[in-house]
Amino acid sequence: SQTIHQWPATLVQxxxxxxxxxxxxxxxxxxxxxxxxxxxxxxxxxxxYSVGIGQISSEVPQNLSASRPQDRQFIxxxxxxxxxxxxxxxxxxxxGISEKLFFGSGTQLSVx
Amino acid sequence: SQQGEEDPQALSIQEGENATMNxxxxxxxxxxxxxxxxSGRGLVHLILIRSNEREKHSGRLRVTLDTSKKSSSLLITAxxxxxxxxxxxxxxxxxxxxxxxxxxxxxxTVNP
Numbered sequence: 001s002q003t004i005h006q007w008p009a010t011l012v013q014x015x016x017x018x019x020x021x022x023x024x025x026x027x028x029x030x031x032x033x034x035x036x037x038x039x040x041x042x043x044x045x046x047x048x049y050s051v052g053i054g055q056i057s058s059e060v061p062q063n064l065s066a067s068r069p070q071d072r073q074f075i076x077x078x079x080x081x082x083x084x085x086x087x088x089x090x091x092x093x094x095x096g097i098s099e100k101l102f103f104g105s106g107t108q109l110s111v112x
Numbered sequence: 113s114q115q116g117e118e119d120p121q122a123l124s125i126q127e128g129e130n131a132t133m134n135x136x137x138x139x140x141x142x143x144x145x146x147x148x149x150x151s152g153r154g155l156v157h158l159i160l161i162r163s164n165e166r167e168k169h170s171g172r173l174r175v176t177l178d179t180s181k182k183s184s185s186l187l188i189t190a191x192x193x194x195x196x197x198x199x200x201x202x203x204x205x206x207x208x209x210x211x212x213x214x215x216x217x218x219x220x221t222v223n224p
Contacts, residue, residue, distance in 0.1 A: 043214050044200070049210055103155045
């Protein structure tokens with residue numbers, strides 16, 4: 001069966017520090033991968049998605065970047081965090097176009 | 113920009129009552145999906161309804177889709193305290209898009 005791993009679960013980082021969040025999927029190949037961010041009590045904002053290794057589509061220009069170095073690995077990064085980067089970050093995958101998403105358990109990021 | 117908008121933003125009912133949440137969207141869609149999120153957790157897929165379907169059932173869930181009005185509703189019958197969560201609709205735009213865009217959600221509280 002397929003599983004998605006996302007870590008860490010909680011992260012507290014100072015302003016200006018770097019960020020690396022990792023997400024891996026097991027039990028499937030060539031998934032579409034997604035990074036979403038959720039502000040407290042709000043909906044989900046699509047940040048990045050990827051349909052293949054090295055293929056990244058950015059939805060919102062901002063302080064973050066994403067990479068897909070391997071088929072089932074998706075990384076969210078920042079060189080210098082801002083206060084506004086705080087939020088709940090969710091990784092998700094889908095088997096194909098228009099199919100349902102499977103979400104990771106999320107990372108609560110607090111930038112202080 | 114967000115495609116789906118849920119209504120109401122918050123809903124509080126008693127156990128045993130039915131809960132109805134609505135979703136409106138702006139552009140033509142391939143399918144519409146409903147997700148559930150418990151506080152601080154990832155989202156879980158509930159049901160997917162395609163643009164050529166009008167109604168779909170899954171256990172105590174009933175979803176309707178009216179493409180002429182660009183709206184959908186999620187009905188939870190005989191609600192339980194365990195149904196307390198936020199519910200989101202998400203749409204996939206027509207044309208084979210890889211993007212699943214979420215609304216802001218309805219926060220449902222079921223009181224015992």
